[in-house]
Amino acid sequence: MTTSPTPPSTTAPASSAAALAATTAKAGKRPAVRTWSDLRSETATRRSAIPEGLWLRCPGCSQMIYRRQMEANLHCCPECQHHYRLSASERVKQLTDPNTFEPMWQGLRPTDPLKFRDLKPYPERLAAEAVKSGVNEGCLAGTGFIKGRPVMLACLDLSFMLGSMGSVVGEIITRAIEHATAENLPLVIVSCSGGARMQESGLSLMQMAKTSAALARYDEAGGLFISVLTDPTTGGVTASFAMLGDIIFAEPKALIGFAGPRVIQQTIRQELPDGFQRSEYLLTAGIVDRVVARPQLRTEIARVIDYAGK
Numbered sequence: 001m002t003t004s005p006t007p008p009s010t011t012a013p014a015s016s017a018a019a020l021a022a023t024t025a026k027a028g029k030r031p032a033v034r035t036w037s038d039l040r041s042e043t044a045t046r047r048s049a050i051p052e053g054l055w056l057r058c059p060g061c062s063q064m065i066y067r068r069q070m071e072a073n074l075h076c077c078p079e080c081q082h083h084y085r086l087s088a089s090e091r092v093k094q095l096t097d098p099n100t101f102e103p104m105w106q107g108l109r110p111t112d113p114l115k116f117r118d119l120k121p122y123p124e125r126l127a128a129e130a131v132k133s134g135v136n137e138g139c140l141a142g143t144g145f146i147k148g149r150p151v152m153l154a155c156l157d158l159s160f161m162l163g164s165m166g167s168v169v170g171e172i173i174t175r176a177i178e179h180a181t182a183e184n185l186p187l188v189i190v191s192c193s194g195g196a197r198m199q200e201s202g203l204s205l206m207q208m209a210k211t212s213a214a215l216a217r218y219d220e221a222g223g224l225f226i227s228v229l230t231d232p233t234t235g236g237v238t239a240s241f242a243m244l245g246d247i248i249f250a251e252p253k254a255l256i257g258f259a260g261p262r263v264i265q266q267t268i269r270q271e272l273p274d275g276f277q278r279s280e281y282l283l284t285a286g287i288v289d290r291v292v293a294r295p296q297l298r299t300e301i302a303r304v305i306d307y308a309g310k
């Protein structure tokens with residue numbers, strides 16, 4: 001039996017109220033009039049008594065789960081196996097053998113030939129996203145080993161502009177494919193993306209053709225491409241390399257599609273079936289070859305590589 005820590009109580013500790021009373025008394029004899037901003041900062045202090053994010057409510061089973069336990073379980077809920085979204089670096093850590101991954105092409109940065117501006121100019125948005133996510137682009141690629149088999153691995157990163165495919169993401173994916181072709185390595189691409197990056201307009205759409213053409217050359221050279229689809233894989237990524245795998249794995253209950261369900265429903269004006277655009281449904285439709293839970297992913301990839309004789 002495992003001992004799981006008990007959830008912290010949500011009531012404020014009595015000591016903070018006492019400390020507040022003490023400081024008020026120290027400030028002067030007259031009881032201080034509390035303003036709204038005082039109250040707000042008091043509430044903030046009270047809230048911070050609980051370390052933020054130690055516990056979280058699982059969107060799959062609505063249970064309170066302990067974050068460390070979830071992280072130790074490969075970022076899956078220990079109760080219902082809900083698969084949480086991963087950053088590219090965490091994905092690489094989970095998939096590859098320890099200390100075998102060597103990242104490549106991490107210095108690539110997009111230009112802004114369109115001088116695109118939405119709420120803010122594109123370069124400003126890129127800088128803000130880099131600060132927020134701690135990475136410089138939406139794709140991490142490199143060589144590594146999975147259960148002792150050498151592979152070329154590329155993982156999209158949702159934390160950077162929702163893993164959208166701009167010119168840099170497309171370029172890294174293409175170089176990864178070309179490197180796999182030259183070195184005769186099995187290629188594993190883990191996709192999660194909101195689609196093409198609208199800030200780069202036509203340039204990001206061109207990445208669809210570029211990655212697909214590189215995959216065609218890789219296929220002619222006899223390469224093995226394992227495409228792993230995770231939640232969510234949509235838009236231009238689905239419409240290009242993600243669907244071109246020799247074998248396509250999907251994580252359980254991942255949203256995989258081109259346009260979102262709402263857009264489709266509004267267009268065809270029909271009720272969509274249960275589980276529409278989810279991995280299990282796509283498996284029955286033949287779009288996905290196998291639904292693989294995260295703990296089995298390494299084993300399944302290694303098995304396919306062996307099966308294909310790579």
Ligand SMILES: [Zn+2]
Pocket residue numbers: 058059060061062063077078079080081082
């Ligand atoms: Zn759960």
